[in-house]
Amino acid sequence: MTAPLKTPPLKTQPLNAQTATPAWAKVLVPTIAGLAGLLALAALQAGTGAALFALPWVAAVGIIAVAPQAPFVQPRAMLIGQVSAGVMGLAAVAVLGPSIWTAAVAAGLATAPMMLLKAPHPPATATAALIGATGPSWWFLLDPILLASAATVLVGWALGTVLPAHRYPAKWW
Numbered sequence: 001m002t003a004p005l006k007t008p009p010l011k012t013q014p015l016n017a018q019t020a021t022p023a024w025a026k027v028l029v030p031t032i033a034g035l036a037g038l039l040a041l042a043a044l045q046a047g048t049g050a051a052l053f054a055l056p057w058v059a060a061v062g063i064i065a066v067a068p069q070a071p072f073v074q075p076r077a078m079l080i081g082q083v084s085a086g087v088m089g090l091a092a093v094a095v096l097g098p099s100i101w102t103a104a105v106a107a108g109l110a111t112a113p114m115m116l117l118k119a120p121h122p123p124a125t126a127t128a129a130l131i132g133a134t135g136p137s138w139w140f141l142l143d144p145i146l147l148a149s150a151a152t153v154l155v156g157w158a159l160g161t162v163l164p165a166h167r168y169p170a171k172w173w
Helices: 023-048 055-066 075-096 100-109 113-114 124-134 136-161
Strands: none
Touching: 023 136, 055 124, 055 136, 075 100, 075 113, 075 124, 075 136, 100 113, 100 124, 100 136
């Protein structure tokens, strides 16, 4: 007499948010979020005249669109990271004057205060570089740094409420 055949158990993958999301949504949702976020920043700039549509904030919108849960685009990291990088850029200009070399030094050193304040935000290095190259006044900390950072966070939050698959922020502070 032969022993009955034993079939191995079926291996099933548990359903989670990542496997349940259709492939098209993994492309469409971030694309819509990025496009809507950038159009919102452009509209805010056109309506207010504030320099909100600059590379550091364009990059931040792109990261929020692709990775809204990333720690370095949460509101605390965005606001503190941008302001601390701005201060570093303005300090570098005060010592060295505006130049491409100052831009490189400011951008390179901007990481230190962000890390010390536990608010890393990689696009803020572009803010420090922009300041180092152009030498704006200290008012640059308010307009555009603080205004554009707050606008970027608010646009991300608005998108997170409208797009169900795009939750932002993960935490406010």
